[in-house]
Amino acid sequence: MAETGSNRAPETGAFFQRDRQWHPPALTPSYKSSVLRSPQKALVSFDNTLSESTGPVFGHAMLGELDNDLIHNFARPGESAIGERIIVHGRVLDERGKGVPGVLLEFWQANAGGRYRHKKDAYLAPLDPNFGGCGRAITREDGGYTFRTIRPGPYPWPNGPNDWRPAHIHFSVFGHGFAQRLITQMYFEGDPLIWRCPIVGGISNKAAIEALIAALDMQSTIPMDARAYKFDIVLRGRRSTLFENRPEGN
Amino acid sequence: MAQPLDRLKESPSQTAGPYVHIGLTPNFCGIGGVYASDLGSSMVNDQTKGERIELRIRVLDGTGTPLREALVEIWQADAQGLYNSPAEMRGAADPNFLGWGRQPTDMETGVCLFQTIKPGRVPFRDGRLMAPHITLWIAARGINVGLHTRLYFSDEERANAEDPILARIEHRLRVPTLIAERRGDTYVFDIHLQGEKETVFFDS
Numbered sequence: 001m002a003e004t005g006s007n008r009a010p011e012t013g014a015f016f017q018r019d020r021q022w023h024p025p026a027l028t029p030s031y032k033s034s035v036l037r038s039p040q041k042a043l044v045s046f047d048n049t050l051s052e053s054t055g056p057v058f059g060h061a062m063l064g065e066l067d068n069d070l071i072h073n074f075a076r077p078g079e080s081a082i083g084e085r086i087i088v089h090g091r092v093l094d095e096r097g098k099g100v101p102g103v104l105l106e107f108w109q110a111n112a113g114g115r116y117r118h119k120k121d122a123y124l125a126p127l128d129p130n131f132g133g134c135g136r137a138i139t140r141e142d143g144g145y146t147f148r149t150i151r152p153g154p155y156p157w158p159n160g161p162n163d164w165r166p167a168h169i170h171f172s173v174f175g176h177g178f179a180q181r182l183i184t185q186m187y188f189e190g191d192p193l194i195w196r197c198p199i200v201g202g203i204s205n206k207a208a209i210e211a212l213i214a215a216l217d218m219q220s221t222i223p224m225d226a227r228a229y230k231f232d233i234v235l236r237g238r239r240s241t242l243f244e245n246r247p248e249g250n
Numbered sequence: 251m252a253q254p255l256d257r258l259k260e261s262p263s264q265t266a267g268p269y270v271h272i273g274l275t276p277n278f279c280g281i282g283g284v285y286a287s288d289l290g291s292s293m294v295n296d297q298t299k300g301e302r303i304e305l306r307i308r309v310l311d312g313t314g315t316p317l318r319e320a321l322v323e324i325w326q327a328d329a330q331g332l333y334n335s336p337a338e339m340r341g342a343a344d345p346n347f348l349g350w351g352r353q354p355t356d357m358e359t360g361v362c363l364f365q366t367i368k369p370g371r372v373p374f375r376d377g378r379l380m381a382p383h384i385t386l387w388i389a390a391r392g393i394n395v396g397l398h399t400r401l402y403f404s405d406e407e408r409a410n411a412e413d414p415i416l417a418r419i420e421h422r423l424r425v426p427t428l429i430a431e432r433r434g435d436t437y438v439f440d441i442h443l444q445g446e447k448e449t450v451f452f453d454s
Contacts, residue, residue, distance in 0.1 A: 022259055132276065
C-alpha cells in the first residue's frame with residue numbers, strides 16, 4: 001500500500017453518497033455551455049468498489065519551494081506579481097469533520113486585472129509578466145494548507161450579454177479515494193458579483209453557495225504585508241469497514 | 251427531536267472552466283518554469299510490469315463536436331489488479347506504476363492520449379472479479395460536476411459478460427458505450443456527453 005505521509009492507519013470504507021441536490025445539477029441553462037454538455041440520462045448508481053474507494057496519493061517530495069507562492073513562482077528574480085497580496089489558508093476536512101492529511105490541492109486563477117495566462121483568453125486587460133497563476137500544496141497532518149497569492153480580478157465572459165465572473169480561485173482536490181475527487185471555486189466575502197453569477201447560481205441552496213465564500217481572516221494576516229482569507233474544503237466522508245461484506249487481507 | 255448527526259456537507263462542485271490547463275497542465279498551455287512537468291503526463295517507465303497500451307479518447311458534446319478544452323483523468327489497477335493506494339489492503343502494487351494519469355484534450359483535434367498498461371482484474375465487493383477496467387473522470391467548461399465513467403476493453407468479452415457493474419445497467423443497449431475498441435495496441439474510446447449515443451455515467 002502507498003504512503004499517505006500520515007501516521008494514521010489507512011481507511012478503506014466506501015464513501016458517503018453524494019448529495020446531488022446540494023451540488024449544482026448538470027443542466028443549468030443560464031450557464032449556457034452546460035446545455036450541450038450535460039448528460040440527459042440518469043446516472044447509474046452503485047456502492048463504491050475498490051476502484052472508487054482507492055485513489056492516488058502524492059508525496060511532499062513532488063513540491064517545489066515556491067509551489068504555494070503565486071506571487072513569486074513565475075516572477076523574475078527580485079520581482080513579484082502586482083495586486084492585493086493575500087494569504088489563503090484553511091483545512092481539508094471530510095464530512096465527519098476529520099482533517100484529511102496528505103492530499104494534493106491545486107489552484108489556478110486570473111491576475112489582479114482578471115486576465116488569465118492562457119492563449120484562449122482574449123480579454124483586453126493586460127498580462128502581468130510576473131504572474132503565472134498556478135500553485136499547489138499538500139495538506140498537513142491536521143488537513144491544513146496555506147498559500148500566498150494576489151487577489152484575482154473579476155472578468156467578463158461571453159455568456160449573457162454583460163456577465164462578469166466574481167473574483168475567484170479555482171481549486172482541484174484529491175482525497176484518499178478517487179470518489180472524493182473534486183473541482184470547485186473559492187469566492188471572496190462581500191463580493192456583490194457572487195449573487196449575479198450564472199455559474200454560482202447553478203447551486204440552488206444558499207448555504208451551499210456560502211460554503212464556497214472565503215472569509216476575511218484578520219487574525220491570519222501579516223501586518224504591512226498581506227491580508228488573509230480562510231477557505232475550508234469538505235470532501236466526502238467514509239463509512240467504517242466494521243461490517244463490510246468484502247474479503248480483504250486474505 | 252433526536253440528537254443532531256453533526257455531519258458537514260461536502261463542498262459543492264463548480265465547473266473547471268475553460269482555463270483548467272493553467273492549474274492542472276500548465277506546461278501544456280505554455281506556462282513553463284513553475285513545475286518541472288505536468289502531473290500525470292507520464293504513467294509508465296521501463297520497469298512497469300504489464301502490457302503496454304495506448305488509450306485514444308475524445309469527449310463529444312450533444313452535437314457530436316469534440317471538446318477541445320476538456321481534462322481527462324484516469325485511475326486504474328496495475329497488471330496484477332492492485333491499486334497503488336493507502337486503501338489497498340490486499341498487497342503492494344507495482345512500485346513503478348502510480349495508476350493515475352491526466353491529459354488535456356488537444357486544442358485542435360480534441361483527442362487525448364494515454365500511454366499506460368492494461369489493468370488486471372479487481373474484485374467486486376462480494377469477491378467476484380470485475381472485468382478489467384479503467385475509471386475515468388472528466389472535467390471541462392460547461393460540466394458542473396466532474397463526470398465519472400469506466401472504460402472496458404473490447405477484447406475482454408467473457409470478463410465483460412460477467413462484470414457486476416456492467417450488469418447493473420438496465421438498458422443493455424447502453425453497455426457498448428463503455429467498451430473501448432481495440433485497434434492494434436490502441437483502444438479507441440469516444441465519450442458522448444449527451445444524446446442518442448450518450449455514455450453511461452456513474453454515481454458512486
